[in-house]
Amino acid sequence: MLSPAAIGKAILDHHASLIGADLSVKRVHDAHSLVKNSLDSVAPDLKLYTFGSSTVFGFHEPKSDVDFVALRQEDIVDGKGGDSTSQLAKGLQTQVLAKLAASVRQKNVQWAVEEVRRARVPVVKVKAPHIDFDITAHRRNGVRNSALLRHYLTQVPENRWLSIAIKSWSKRVGMNGPVGGYLTSYGFNILVVYYLLHRRRHEQPEVEQKEGQDGAASASVDGKQQKELTFIDKDTLDVSLIPPIPEYLALEPPNPETLGEQVLDFFDFYLSRFPMESHVISLSHKEPITKQSLNWTKTAEDMKNNTSMEKVFYRLCIEDPYEVNLNVGRNVSPFKFDLMKKHFVKGRATALGLL
Ligand code: UPU
Ligand code: MG
Numbered sequence: 001m002l003s004p005a006a007i008g009k010a011i012l013d014h015h016a017s018l019i020g021a022d023l024s025v026k027r028v029h030d031a032h033s034l035v036k037n038s039l040d041s042v043a044p045d046l047k048l049y050t051f052g053s054s055t056v057f058g059f060h061e062p063k064s065d066v067d068f069v070a071l072r073q074e075d076i077v078d079g080k081g082g083d084s085t086s087q088l089a090k091g092l093q094t095q096v097l098a099k100l101a102a103s104v105r106q107k108n109v110q111w112a113v114e115e116v117r118r119a120r121v122p123v124v125k126v127k128a129p130h131i132d133f134d135i136t137a138h139r140r141n142g143v144r145n146s147a148l149l150r151h152y153l154t155q156v157p158e159n160r161w162l163s164i165a166i167k168s169w170s171k172r173v174g175m176n177g178p179v180g181g182y183l184t185s186y187g188f189n190i191l192v193v194y195y196l197l198h199r200r201r202h203e204q205p206e207v208e209q210k211e212g213q214d215g216a217a218s219a220s221v222d223g224k225q226q227k228e229l230t231f232i233d234k235d236t237l238d239v240s241l242i243p244p245i246p247e248y249l250a251l252e253p254p255n256p257e258t259l260g261e262q263v264l265d266f267f268d269f270y271l272s273r274f275p276m277e278s279h280v281i282s283l284s285h286k287e288p289i290t291k292q293s294l295n296w297t298k299t300a301e302d303m304k305n306n307t308s309m310e311k312v313f314y315r316l317c318i319e320d321p322y323e324v325n326l327n328v329g330r331n332v333s334p335f336k337f338d339l340m341k342k343h344f345v346k347g348r349a350t351a352l353g354l355l
Helices: 004-014 026-042 053-057 073-077 087-107 141-155 157-172 185-198 256-273 298-307 334-349
Strands: 047-051 066-071 112-116 123-128 131-137 209-211 217-221 224-227 279-282
Touching: 004 157, 004 256, 026 047, 026 066, 026 087, 026 123, 026 131, 047 053, 047 141, 053 066, 053 141, 053 157, 066 073, 066 141, 087 112, 087 123, 087 131, 141 157, 141 185, 157 185, 157 256, 185 256, 185 279, 224 256, 256 334
Parallel strands: 066 131
Antiparallel strands: 047 066, 112 123, 123 131, 209 217, 217 224
8 A cells, every 4th residue: 555655755856846847826917907998998997806726725826727707896896796697797707808908919919819708607718828817707616716715825825735736637547627528627726625624524423633733723633733723704804805916925845644645535535534425525514514404415416407507416416606506517527526536546546546
């Protein structure tokens, strides 16, 4: 069996380019200025907010895209408000984005600018030299969910390594992606944070528990003390209090053994401790919740799939913290669900395919 230290070392070797690399958010600032420049010529009253991985992690990986959203003053003032999913709201977003796309094209003729209108969330996708970005409009949810994940991951900044490791593995094995994928990186980040929050809960009762020096509880994972996360009420996340460009948070190398232990325990949690068949992975509630309580059942699945075009599954259930009644794992069909479990077993046995 692979030792946690060997697993952690293999992951760090694989991500060696992150250590000592320039991960500053300067590129995010630069991209922000370019997009803001185009936005100012079509809708100067809109403010441009950053979200996505650079916000969640507090650094910018050179190959990552950057996500921007153009918000109205009223979206920011009502920073805890829910986003409308009406056709009217979507139509307004598409209109703003069409103007913005035209302006971006005109100012940067070499860039590839694609408008995606039919998706659940209309988006303009831009490929510029050295950086790609996605632009949406009038929606607070991405800003709020990124800030929520950031708050969790920065409680113990070293935990970002678990997220980095799982995200990169999910891409290597073909489980990550919007089309034909199982989950997006956003979905995998929720899995990681839920694991970190609840890893003790579905465990045997005799697990040691101590209060850490700073009040955060510690738990024993394979006999070692690891800091536990504190639950955050997701309703407290307010756009008006979130910086439009994320603050940089340096990525220090982690303890390889701790990382290896976390990876093993992450898989053990989802393979044998968390009751995946009956429960929902959710950051919205402090206590575990069941599929039944959300009416995310086989019957609901059958009803939906008889009436709508997009198939929705309630096998892997991940409650979106801010969208109403949205399963982030809705693309995971029974077939993919089985395959996913197999990937988890293999990922555990092979140090995420690295050993
Ligand atoms: O909130 C979600 N829900 C999703 O299902 C997927 C993504 N996101 C947010 O977009 C979340 O905050 C994540 O960190 C961020 C970046 O995702 P990414 O790089 O896939 O780009 C997305 C793009 C292509 O799907 O459309 C976002 O820029 C935008 N998007 C949203 O803003 C997509 C779905 C969505 N919200 O709900
Ligand atoms: Mg994006």
